[in-house]
Amino acid sequence: MIRMTEPSKITSVPDHQPAAGGIAARARASVGPKYLSGLNPEQREAVETLDGPVLVLAGAGTGKTRVLTTRIAHILSQGRARPAEILSVTFTNKAAREMKHRLGQMLGHAVEGMPWLGTFHSIGGRILRFHAELAQLKSNFTVLDVDDQVRLLKQLLQAENIDDKRWPARMLAGLIDGWKNRGLMPSQVPSGEAAVFANGKGGKLYASYQERLKILNAADFGDLLLENIRIFREHPDILRQYQQRFKYILVDEYQDTNVAQYLWLRLLSQAPAKPAPTVIPGRLEEPNPESGNESSARDSGSAPAAHPGMTASAAGATKNICCVGDDDQSIYGWRGAEVDNILRFDHDFPGAKIIRLERNYRSTGHILAAASHLIAHNEGRLGKTLRTEDQDGEKVTVTGSWDSEEEARGIGEEIEQLQRRGEKLNEIAILVRASYQMREFEDRFVTLGLPYRVIGGPRFYERAEIRDALAYLRVINSPADDLAFERIVNVPKRGLGDATVQMLHDHARKRRIPLFEAARAVVETDELKPKARGSLRDVVAQFDRWRAQREVTAHTDLAQIVLDESGYTEMWQKDRSADAAGRLENLKELVRSMEEFENLQGFLEHISLVMDREGGAEEDAVSLMTLHSAKGLEFDNVFLPGWEEGLFPSQRTLDEQGRAGLEEERRLGHVGLTRARRRAMIYFATNRRIHGTWSTTIPSRFLDELPAANVEITESKGGSAWGGTGGYGASRFDDMEAFGSSYTTPGWQRAQANRNRGGARSGGGYGGFEDETATFSSSSSAGPDFGSFSSRRRGPLTIEGELVAKSTGTTSEFSLSDRVFHQKFGYGRVTKIDGNKLTIAFDKAGEKKVVDSFVQRA
DNA sequence: CTGTGACCGATTTTT
DNA sequence: TCGGTCACAG
Numbered sequence: 001m002i003r004m005t006e007p008s009k010i011t012s013v014p015d016h017q018p019a020a021g022g023i024a025a026r027a028r029a030s031v032g033p034k035y036l037s038g039l040n041p042e043q044r045e046a047v048e049t050l051d052g053p054v055l056v057l058a059g060a061g062t063g064k065t066r067v068l069t070t071r072i073a074h075i076l077s078q079g080r081a082r083p084a085e086i087l088s089v090t091f092t093n094k095a096a097r098e099m100k101h102r103l104g105q106m107l108g109h110a111v112e113g114m115p116w117l118g119t120f121h122s123i124g125g126r127i128l129r130f131h132a133e134l135a136q137l138k139s140n141f142t143v144l145d146v147d148d149q150v151r152l153l154k155q156l157l158q159a160e161n162i163d164d165k166r167w168p169a170r171m172l173a174g175l176i177d178g179w180k181n182r183g184l185m186p187s188q189v190p191s192g193e194a195a196v197f198a199n200g201k202g203g204k205l206y207a208s209y210q211e212r213l214k215i216l217n218a219a220d221f222g223d224l225l226l227e228n229i230r231i232f233r234e235h236p237d238i239l240r241q242y243q244q245r246f247k248y249i250l251v252d253e254y255q256d257t258n259v260a261q262y263l264w265l266r267l268l269s270q271a272p273a274k275p276a277p278t279v280i281p282g283r284l285e286e287p288n289p290e291s292g293n294e295s296s297a298r299d300s301g302s303a304p305a306a307h308p309g310m311t312a313s314a315a316g317a318t319k320n321i322c323c324v325g326d327d328d329q330s331i332y333g334w335r336g337a338e339v340d341n342i343l344r345f346d347h348d349f350p351g352a353k354i355i356r357l358e359r360n361y362r363s364t365g366h367i368l369a370a371a372s373h374l375i376a377h378n379e380g381r382l383g384k385t386l387r388t389e390d391q392d393g394e395k396v397t398v399t400g401s402w403d404s405e406e407e408a409r410g411i412g413e414e415i416e417q418l419q420r421r422g423e424k425l426n427e428i429a430i431l432v433r434a435s436y437q438m439r440e441f442e443d444r445f446v447t448l449g450l451p452y453r454v455i456g457g458p459r460f461y462e463r464a465e466i467r468d469a470l471a472y473l474r475v476i477n478s479p480a481d482d483l484a485f486e487r488i489v490n491v492p493k494r495g496l497g498d499a500t501v502q503m504l505h506d507h508a509r510k511r512r513i514p515l516f517e518a519a520r521a522v523v524e525t526d527e528l529k530p531k532a533r534g535s536l537r538d539v540v541a542q543f544d545r546w547r548a549q550r551e552v553t554a555h556t557d558l559a560q561i562v563l564d565e566s567g568y569t570e571m572w573q574k575d576r577s578a579d580a581a582g583r584l585e586n587l588k589e590l591v592r593s594m595e596e597f598e599n600l601q602g603f604l605e606h607i608s609l610v611m612d613r614e615g616g617a618e619e620d621a622v623s624l625m626t627l628h629s630a631k632g633l634e635f636d637n638v639f640l641p642g643w644e645e646g647l648f649p650s651q652r653t654l655d656e657q658g659r660a661g662l663e664e665e666r667r668l669g670h671v672g673l674t675r676a677r678r679r680a681m682i683y684f685a686t687n688r689r690i691h692g693t694w695s696t697t698i699p700s701r702f703l704d705e706l707p708a709a710n711v712e713i714t715e716s717k718g719g720s721a722w723g724g725t726g727g728y729g730a731s732r733f734d735d736m737e738a739f740g741s742s743y744t745t746p747g748w749q750r751a752q753a754n755r756n757r758g759g760a761r762s763g764g765g766y767g768g769f770e771d772e773t774a775t776f777s778s779s780s781s782a783g784p785d786f787g788s789f790s791s792r793r794r795g796p797l798t799i800e801g802e803l804v805a806k807s808t809g810t811t812s813e814f815s816l817s818d819r820v821f822h823q824k825f826g827y828g829r830v831t832k833i834d835g836n837k838l839t840i841a842f843d844k845a846g847e848k849k850v851v852d853s854f855v856q857r858a
Numbered sequence: 859c860t861g862t863g864a865c866c867g868a869t870t871t872t873t
Numbered sequence: 874t875c876g877g878t879c880a881c882a883g
Contacts, residue, residue, distance in 0.1 A: 092872065121873045143873085165879090221873045256872095335871065434869050436875095456871080490859095497859045532859095609873065628870050650869060668870085691868060692874035 035073050035106060039066075046322075046355045047071045050080060053269075053349035054322040055254070055342070059386045060371070060674035061362030061634065064324050065095075068250055069102040071322065072114075076107070081247035087268065088117040090252040093610055095632070096122075099252070116246070120261050122609045124224035128231075129605070131238060135227040136214040140601060142474060143608040144213075144220045147467060148483040149173050152216075155505075156208055160201060167198045176206050180222025181336030183229060183260040186210055216482060225260045232267045243272040247320065254325030254345075258336040266348070269321040318349050327382050328375050331628060331668050333660065334653070343382060360386045360674075362634055364393025366710040367680050371673035373707040378663045386674075395712040396673070396680045398703055403687040403694075404437070404642070408444040411639050411683065415450060415622060418637060425451060427636035429623040431672050433648040437641065438624050445622065455625035461611035465572065465583040469590055470607065472562050476546050477600055480514040489519075492571035494535040500528065516543070542566065555600040559591050627668045630675050638676035641683040643669075643700035647690075669702045682706075 036044055046056045046067045058064035072088065075081050090096045096118050103114065116123060125143065132139040144152070153169040153176075175197055179189050186207035194203030213219060219227065232239040249269050251257070257265070323345065330339045346352040360368055368388050375381070401407040415428055430441055438454060445452045460466060468491055474484035490496040508518035522528060523537040546562055553561070563569045569587065572580050593611075597603035623635070642648055649665035657664065673680050684699045818830045 119873065125873095145873095224873080332871075334869085436868085459872085493860080495859065499859080626870060647869095652869060689874075 033074070033077060035070055035077075039063075039070065040359055042355055042357050042359070043067050043070075046324075046357065047074050049322075049353055049355070050075060050078070050248070051320055053318050053320075053345075053352040055345045055349075055352055055354045056322065056324040056357060057342075057354065057382060057384055058324050058326055058357040059360060059384045060326065060329060060671070061360045062357035062386070063361060064252075064326075064357065065098060065102060067357065068252060068324055069099055069106060071250065072103060073106045075248050083114045084116065085245060085247040086114065086116060086250065087123070087246040087248070088114070088250040088252075089120050089123060089265075091119060091256055093119060093122075095119075095252055119609070120264070121221055121224045122606075124228045124264070125219075125605075125609055127242070128219065128224055128227050131231050131235075134231050134235065134238075135219075135223075137219065137227075138217050140217070140478065140605065142216070142218045142478065142481055142484075142604070143224070144218050144483065145462070145467060145608060146173065147487070148218070149220055151483060151486065152212060153205070153209060156205055156212065157198075160198075160205065162198045162201065172197055172202070172205060175202060176209060177220075177222055178336060179206065180220075180226050181258040181260055183226065183263045185226070185230065217478065217480065218483070222260070225264050229260065229263050229267065232264075239267060240272045242268055243270060243319070249319065249321040251321070251323040252325075254323035255327050255330035255339060255342045256325070256332050256337045257341050258338055259341075262338065262341050262348075265321065269319050269349075271319050318351070321349065326384075327380075328378070328384065328667055329631060329671050331631065331664060331671060333657070333664050339380065343380065354382075356384055358385050358387055360388045360390075362677055363388060363674060364390050364678055366392050366395045367673060367676050367678075369710040370396040370680070370706050371670050373710070374673065374702060374705050375666060375670040377705050378666055380660070380663055394679055395710055396682060396706065397712050397714045398643075398682045398684070398706070399714045400699070401683060401685050404440050404685045404689065407641050407683050407685045408440040411441070411641060411681075412444045412448050412450065414639075414681065416448065423637060425620040425622045428639070429625065429630065429633070429635040429637070429675065430639040430641065431625060431627045431630045431675065433627055433642055433650060433668070435626055437647075441624055441641075451619060451621040452624050453621045455623055456629040459611070460586070460589075461608065463583070463586060465586055466590055466611075468568065469559070469563060469587055470604070472566060472568070473559060473600060474604060475516065475543060476550065476558075476562065477604055479516045479543075479547075482508070482515040485515045485519075488566075489515075489536075489539065492567045494539065495531055496535055496539075500532050500536065503527065516540070550600065555597070555603065556591055556594045558600070559594055563587060563591075627672045631671055634675050634677055636677045637679045637681070638672070639681050639683065640669075640672050641685075642688075643682050643684045643703055644688065644697040645700055646697060647688065648700055649702070666702060666705075 036047065039047060040063075043063055043066065046054065047070045050071075056064070056067060058067065068088070072086060075086060076083060088099065090099065100114070100117060103117075118126075128135060128137070129139045129141070132141055150169045150173050153172050154164055157164045157167065157169055157172070175193075179193075186203060189203050189206060191203065194200070194206070196202060197205065213223070232242075246268060249265065251265060323342070325342050327339055327342050330337060330342070333339060341348075346354060363371070365388055368386050368390075372386050399410065401410055411430065415425075418428060419425065432438055432441075435456070442452065442454070444450075461470070468488055471484040471487040474481045475488065486501060489501065504515050504518045504522060507513075507522055508515050511518065511521070513521075519536055520540050523533060523540060526533070528536065542565060546558065546565075549561065550558055569584070572583050572587075575583075594600075594603050597606065623633075645651075648669070649662055653661035653665055655661075682703070684697075684703065686696060687694055688697050689695075814830050816830055
């Protein structure tokens with residue numbers, strides 16, 4: 001492995017000063033090394049606490065990445081480990097790149113020597129390639145994308161004679177993904193859960209899917225970790241090898257880890273077992289969520305002894321693992337992230353040191369106060385109190401408008417106003433809950449001629465043209481890649497439709513050969529009509545030729561040749577649709593990006609893990625994105641439209657996840673607010689068109705949860721706020737008392753009423769928060785005031801019932817055909833049970849899916 | 859095998 | 874309302 005250049009290269013600035021005494025010398029001085037200066041005491045503690053497990057609770061804008069990178073620099077400069085002995089994982093390629101970049105600035109070019117800095121999946125994939133044969137794979141296995149997965153599952157469904165209308169392949173893909181996220185191999189899936197798909201065939205399908213993957217020499221994303229876990233468990237010697245290698249482990253965004261990632265980390269973070277491998281205790285043995293008692297044990301109080309075996313053998317046996325995260329920013333529960341992981345850290349890693357980073361360097365006082373007060377309504381949290389030494393700044397504004405169109409118009413005007421005041425468009429973002437909200441803004445911006453860019457959306461490697469191109473290359477690289485072959489055999493159109501593919505399948509299965517070889521054989525027979533036979537023969541011949549050329553042509557050139565000769569480029573050139581040009585551009589970009597890799601093989605191995613959305617983003621433009629994709633970003637000015645019940649918090653989340661869902665939505669609100677440096681502007685509309693039909697909405701309950709002292713209710717656009725640009729008649733609002741200076745909208749009133757009812761927890765998902773009216777004096781006193789508020793909230797770290805129930809998949813306490821009552825839908829009868837989700841036939845409201853905590857026995 | 863109309867169903871997204 | 878998927882006709 002590449003050695004770090006020299007310790008003395010470490011500086012806190014990118015320049016290369018000779019640094020006579022070197023870092024080590026300075027480290028011994030009381031001041032400490034230079035890179036530590038400029039850290040606040042908590043940050044510094046997080047960097048310097050090198051031994052044992054550490055959890056850094058890093059609130060929004062508190063310098064989390066800085067801590068992570070400085071910690072690595074510190075480990076290296078102290079000579080604690082060499083670069084190749086540090087495992088550092090992130091979730092996204094973007095985060096990994098950012099860390100590499102920052103490290104590069106601190107260390108010079110030593111980053112080259114950090115081979116284990118990457119995403120969970122890329123590192124898992126890397127490890128899996130080393131031991132592929134232990135997973136019945138070859139080291140050049142393919143990583144499947146979602147399309148491939150679905151296509152494969154469709155075939156399995158057909159083979160099993162299952163109606164893929166009633167039981168869509170996508171749904172099965174989702175289930176399998178969920179199981180893999182939870183670390184479950186086919187045999188470990190709780191039978192109840194395996195049965196929910198296709199009348200009990202779910203588990204069997206999962207098993208045969210895995211078998212097919214091995215035959216295809218392929219792995220899906222979930223396998224990259226799951227197969228690691230399996231290998232580590234079955235081969236303690238291999239595990240030990242990695243445990244010995246990784247002296248330090250760092251994890252970014254720990255609140256987003258799922259069970260599989262947690263298990264993976266747990267395995268790697270145990271100190272290497274010396275004698276016979278001891279069984280690693282606690283959750284490791286039973287990722288099986290059916291043992292739902294675990295949670296209550298965990299919950300029932302102060303007993304770290306809930307993991308008896310672990311405390312015994314793990315005390316002092318856990319290595320140096322440092323997880324950084326923020327429970328208040330956990331917004332990916334719906335895709336398998338376990339807030340539990342972070343909430344339970346000190347149980348899982350006994351003796352863990354917990355460090356809170358609470359000084360925020362991003363937002364002004366009012367914004368921070370609003371965000372803190374909002375999130376304080378959550379119960380399942382570890383509790384942090386963000387503070388700033390910045391000025392109060394402007395209050396968070398809340399603006400109501402008549403409908404979503406009005407809302408878009410108002411925001412458009414406000415943006416123009418900001419622009420006139422000299423704000424950069426790059427410093428303005430609109431964060432929506434759901435992507436369908438974006439359309440209205442796009443329309444408006446197009447009319448205004450306001451440059452904007454949508455962030456998120458389909459990623460580069462998810463685009464059809466990229467996948468097609470990759471499929472061509474995959475078939476060249478591995479002729480047995482049936483999924484890739486199937487994808488492009490008729491792209492561009494060659495008259496080789498379903499019928500032909502079906503017969504190739506039959507052939508291939510009978511002779512146990514890949515589709516490509518089947519095609520070669522079939523061409524020699526007269527089973528196909530002359531036309532199809534001719535095109536198929538051409539295809540086979542073309543691939544043979546490309547494979548031969550591979551030996552003598554650079555891989556980038558080969559790619560270009562393939563795209564041209566296959567007619568793929570031409571297909572898009574002929575295409576008259578608006579995005580055809582962009583697709584051709586993407587193809588060029590793909591070919592260009594291949595240069596970074598040595599050969600086709602290397603390119604294909606990494607591409608599915610590393611490809612990212614395009615960079616671009618040079619010109620000045622407003623950013624439009626979902627709240628989810630805004631995590632990790634910051635802007636001077638942030639617009640938060642659509643704060644209405646049903647949309648935000650999303651009704652669906654509430655229905656499906658109950659209270660845990662509400663808390664996750666609230667965290668989303670917290671994430672949104674904390675994106676803003678100087679101005680946060682919230683909007684709600686009274687009427688919104690959802691799926692085509694207009695409906696009247698009420699303001700989000702989250703508005704009620706904002707502290708009055710830091711919020712200003714403004715009139716909708718064009719009005720007094722900045723002197724009135726006239727233009728549109730603001731008059732419609734003049735009559736509405738709603739937009740005066742106090743909380744008097746119907747929603748507010750309803751909310752007040754509900755709140756006063758108090759206690760009725762299980763009713764509508766509304767908790768009763770007695771201290772609603774707690775006023776936050778503005779933020780000069782923010783520190784102490786927050787402190788007292790939060791410390792009142794920071795009770796025992798128990799997790800609210802549903803949260804646990806949801807994350808551990810316990811089964812419902814209800815049984816089929818129970819008679820139940822629901823606050824909103826009235827009486828009904830349970831017709832289906834899926835974990836804690838019930839399907840209930842209501843007497844009046846019809847059949848609905850609800851979370852069990854929302855109903856009571858009637 | 860391909861192009862056209864009916865129909866269903868609608869969050870959030872990374873790897 | 875809109876867009877994707879599916880059955881059917883050519």
